[in-house]
Amino acid sequence: MAAIILAAPVSLPQLAVADQVINDDLIVDGSTCIGTDCVNGESFSFDTLRLKENNTRINFTDTSSTASFPRTDWTLVANSSANGGGSYFAIQDDDRDRMPFLVEANAPQNALRIDDGGRLGLGTATPTTEIHSVDGDTPTLRLEQNGSSGFAPQIWDLAGNETNFFIRDASNGSRLPLRIQPGADTNALFINDDSRIGMGSANPDASLHIRDFGSNVGIRIEHAAVAEWDILVGETDGEFDIDDISTTGADFRFKTADALENNPWEFVHRVDNGLGINIATTPGGEFILSDTGDLRVTGTITSGGPTCAAGCDAVFDADYALPTMEEQAESMFAARHLPTVGPTSPDQPINLTEHMGNVLNELEKAHIFIAQLNERNKALEVELVESKQALQAELIASNAALEARLEQLEASMK
Structure with a gap:
């Protein structure tokens, strides 16, 4: 049987006396309008296929009967059929009555775009990475655990703007436990495959490795209501200081052997559980404090002198x-x-x-x-x-x- 070719646009009438069954290929040389609101003389502009009525749907009904074949039915849905419902375009899983994909009316230009390299653009027509999000104010990715699987609800946001990149705990007062300001140095924070942390170093040689070229490299430990301490390495002669910043100068200072080839000192937790302070090149200790409070000094002890309140x-x-x-x-x-x-x-x-x-x-x-x-x-x-x-x-x-x-x-x- 030969194919049927229609050489002009087809507009189906609203009233049909009977279903028409075409037992051959149907080729329309022009545009087609389907729906109860199609009119004679329909203006198609550039449309090839038009669905025109108050509920427009394209349904894909899979008639496979063998269990091993896929047979889910799908529908392309344009707008809700309910009075006051939403305006959207959606793909509906008919067998499960779900809409896994939905685009609301008035969505912005390039709200979702996949380029020829498989890159996903959110708000951009030219994504440059696998996922590229563009917004005029703090583009954000939200990770929400909604409690549907029995776990406590929790919401985290990953966001960035001209002030900082941050992680926001949206479930707990929108706290910002992690912030990175623009201009932070390369390797400002680095964790290697041994879980060692580098700050300023991509090759941490200890559990925490801090590397810097500033005036003083160190750590500040602050109790907001009590005190602040600095642990520093000075830039002049490499001394190691532990300072209460409310006082002037170093509270504790440790120095290595200097250019005069003085011997370095060691602080030793002794095998007898005492504390020893001694020159590294000599056995024993110049100063030994036992765990029972006994003190032994190999040299002399000089104090600042008494007050002589009794007269001396x-x-x-x-x-x-x-x-x-x-x-x-x-x-x-x-x-x-x-x-x-x-x-x-x-x-x-x-x-x-x-x-x-x-x-x-x-x-x-x-x-x-x-x-x-x-x-x-x-x-x-x-x-x-x-x-x-x-x-x-x-x-x-x-x-x-x-x-x-x-x-x-x-x-x-x-």
Whole structure:
């Protein structure tokens, strides 16, 4: 049977007496209008096929009956059929009553475009990457977990503008946990395949590797309500500083061996659980603090000196109120400690510098008392030489008593 060729546009009448079945190919040489609102003399302009009525649909009904063949029915839908419904173009999955693809009326130019390289443009006719989004104010990608699978709802936004690129936690007050400003250096943040983090370095050699050429390379640790500390490497001589920024200068400073070839120092957590500070080239420690609080220093200890509130060397001044030996003894025995030294109690902290100054003050008093006793002894020796033989025994006994008293005093001073 030969094909039927229509040489003029076809406009189907609104009323048909019966279905027309064409048992051969249908070729229309012109344009075709299908629908109840097509009119005789329809103006097609450049349209080849027109659907014209108040509900326009193109349905694809798959009649496959074998289970292994695909057989989903699809419909191209133009606008909702409901009063007050939406204006859109959609592809509908008829078997599941879903519209996986829908374009609303008044969508902007190039709202969705796929170029000849498979690149997806959102708001652009010339996508330059696999997904290219263009907008006049903060183009954004939203990732929303809606709770439909039983997990808690959560919304994240990836966005960027002239101020920064950021990740926004839209479910929690639109907080911005990550922000990158325009102009940030290459490798400002880099994570390698060993999970090492580089800041300014694409080859991190430690868990956190910071590399910079600024005046001071470091880390600031800030408690917003309490304090701020800096950990820095200085640009001048490479010293390592730990600073409380509320104070001037470095609170802790560590330096390597300098141009004078001085030996570097080591801070060591010792096998005996103590802290050791020593020159790297020498065994043992110049300074060792044990885990029980014992301190050992191989050299001398020099402090800033006592305040000398008790007088220190002022005992030798003419206006110093030096007590008599009797007053000193009475005060000492009543207080059960040396007056200017103060009590010494077990397991109580002690200010070694002040304590030593006060001990030396008491020791100088004792030497003054010894000198006084020595003068008395000299006087007694003169009296013994000049005294009569009858009094010699008594003087000797008196001297012995004085010597015993002196020994007792010296013993109590030790």
